[in-house]
Amino acid sequence: MEAYVNLKKMGRNVLLAICDCDLLGRTLRQGKIVFHVKDEFYNGGKVSIEEAVGMIENSTIVNLVGKNCVEKAISQGYVHPEAVLQINGVPHAQIVKL
Secondary structure, three states: EEEEEEEEEEEEEEEEEEEEEHHHEEEEOOEEEEEEHHHHHHOEEEEEHHHHHHHHHHEEEEEEHHHHHHHHHHHHOOHHHHHHHEOOEEEEEEEEEO
C-alpha cells in the first residue's frame, strides 16, 4: 500500500504532508468544512505507507489524511485515536511537536 508524501523544510520546522493515494485531488465536504487534498501540498512522490509514517519521527509538523495513513500513525503511537477528525467519513489528523 502506498501514500503520497511531501516533505518541506520551513525555517526550523519540517512539514510532512501524507495522504492516501485515492484521495489526491479530492475535495472533502462536511457541514462548513471544505478540505482540499491538493496535489501541490501532498504530492512530493509516492512511498509505502510504512515509509511515509516512518518519516514522522524527523518531522515537526505533520498533516495526515486518509484511512490507511492515519490508522498506521495510530498503530505506531504517533496519533491518539481521539485526536482524529472525520471529514465526510475520511480520517484527518495533525501532529505538532513543540
